[in-house]
Amino acid sequence: MAEVSKEDSEVVTKIKTEPESAVDLEARILQLCESIPDGINDAIIQNTMPQCDATQRVMAVNRLLSMGKLDLIKIGNKLLYKLKTADAASNQLKGSDHQEKQIYQLIDESKNMGIWMRDIRLKSGLPMSQVQKTLKVLESKKLIKAVNCVNAAKKKVYMLYDVEPDRSLTGGAWYSNQDFESEFVDILNQQCFKFLQQKLAQSREGDLEPTAKRNASYASSTEIWKFICELGISKVKLEVEDIETIMNTLIYDGKVEFTVVPNGDGSQLKIYRAVVSVVPTSGFVRTPCGVCPVFNDCYEDWDISPSNCQYMNDWLSF
């Protein structure tokens, strides 16, 4: 607290004012902190309360700090006062040292994206061993947790214990415990396609005009989403966006095409329809040569040649 009074003494201005009761001043400072949640510095207090002098301010702030109602944060060379949030975490942090508080603060700021140990070290300026020790302590207190990142298996990020990690970290519905659930994706892929195929078949049956026929084969992503939800194949709650990712895989499979139409409320609606490939299975691959693994080593009168080819023998059933 000695630091505070030193700084304050530098900005002392001599204004003669009526002496105010100390309790009143403290209440007003707290009010000010509440109105500016990002924190206030000494200059702001000075400007809003020009009537009280430096010693009064120092005394009031020191009293608030010791009561635990204010937090002191150092950003650069400046000191900020911030209203202390009266949550459980801060209660649990009671009794922990300055480093723990600092690291906790950093992790808190990272929100649901988490923070990497390296970044904690850089931002806090603490040595590696210290950071590791502190993180372990915080973890054991169940204040923070470590989350493994999906796209980089070895990358661990830290976030507050009760925060739900971001989708980009967990991978959303397609991951369970860092493992990609390809079967789940495959099943959804098949079911979505089945739905669109049925729509296509229905549209072809009816005696409709060509344009109406085509339009009948389209289904919006919301419709498909509803279908999948009603099927109840997913234990995880799926969003419309999840279905759209699945539809993208179908587009890449060449089984579905999509187009965008304006929705009633001015937004854009993605609609999908099943399509048939332009050509039947290519004749190329119906010969053994088309899928032959030693195709490039096959020459007339060589060890591998069309005349003594085992694949050909099997194919021609000799």
Next chain:
Amino acid sequence: MSSSLNHLCSSIISEGFGDIAGRVSQVLLAKGHTSLFELSRLSKERILTVKKCLYTFIHHNLVTFKRSTSGTLEYYIHTDIVLNRILFPKFIFTAKSLFGDTAEFIVEELCFHGNLSLDDIVKNITMKTDAEGNNQNIKKEEIHPIFIKLVSEQFIKRFPSVVGVEDGVPIFSEQKHNLYFVPPMADSEPPEKRQKTEETENLVLWIINYDRFHRYLRDCQIATAFERRIDSNACEIIKIILRISETRTDPNCTSTKGISMIELSPITKKELGISKDILTQYMSLLVEDSFNCVIKLADSGEGTYAIDLPKAMKNLATSHIESIIQEKFGSKAFRIFKVLLLNGNLEQQKIEDCVMIPAKEAKELLYRMVEQQYVSVTEVPKTSDHAPRSTFYLFSVNIDALARKLEENCYMILGNLYSRRDHEGKKSKRLLEKQSKIEAIALQMTNALDPSAPDHAQKLEECQKEIEEMSTVGEKEQIERLSKAYSQLDQAEMQTEELLFILRQCIHYSIPMENDVKSKKKAIEVD
């Protein structure tokens, strides 16, 4: 020319014209322009034999000749015309389905003999039908109008006539205006002129116009694609548009001339019974379809439409390539391929995100396609030392290059199929000879029987029994297996030919055409 193409061409020639011709063609294919003596020396055949081979080749338009700068006469074989020989069954079938049996005979004759005069065609056809002994004798009067139809539809064209001889080398006329002109029929002329016209008629030789057949087959492919995508009506509309534009469009142009709704609707109404309203809907469907080759040129004439042929062929080739990827590498790899096809250059991480396949599996599939050169990799280094850590590796798909690669593969596959068939034939040569002998004997025996004799039926039965006993059970089985294998080989050949045709067309259109460039230049000059 690649070795696989050369191998295929020589196989085609040896199948069509025998082994000696095959050997001579091998030399021609390997050497390019070759003189007669060199041919004889390299193929180890006598000059006279080589001459006979060359005579046959020239007769079938496979070989051309010219005097080289050093004064020797050199021969050159054209692979693309040799390749046409594998399409002959398709040509004959096309003629039959378009113009009936007579046209089939005409095209068949021309396929077998290279070039023929109209008189020879008629003679051959009547001889053939007589020999077959069936009742549908075809007379010259019947052949002539069909022939004229074939010529006016440009399926058959004139063989350039010899206009003179220079340096011992005949010069062919280069007139293009009367390529499709048929001299009037001799009988319809007044008697005094008759002698003269008959003479000229006999002098005019006719050949198959391969390009026209190619165009027809190409049109069929495009139309079928639309049938699969939309329905049969769409297919028919495309066929009509292509048919109308056929006569109007310069064969070398890339896209067809525009056709307006006003022209189109009476034809569709007459042929398909489609009202104009429905036709408009179909046209908009065709334009919007992701096959993406019908273009709306303008709104004039209630909408003018054209077909972008290069795009159509490229899309068809792409679909075939996609199908090949799917069969060769599986549907997951196909998904990766399609992601690359739709998005262009991508990094590995991005591909893995898009395809929703476990990263490890995706990597394996991707690298397998890279290994077999279906996917290409571009290095984009951040530093000049190309250090792998600081280099971006972008994966992409190049359809034009793939089409060429697969074209090459098709040559090889066809070559392999030919080799295999040849091998099978040689392996069971004795058996096949015996079989044909038995058949000949059988025919003789049944012919020798007197159908009016009272015990005819009984004798016939005896005969058949005797013939049956000539070959053992094992032999019969072998023959059956052989014919099955042959038909399987034939089928595979046909399917590969179809792919090869599409790929060749795609490659043909991917090269900017001289005419196009010229016409563009002209347009600029006019402006």
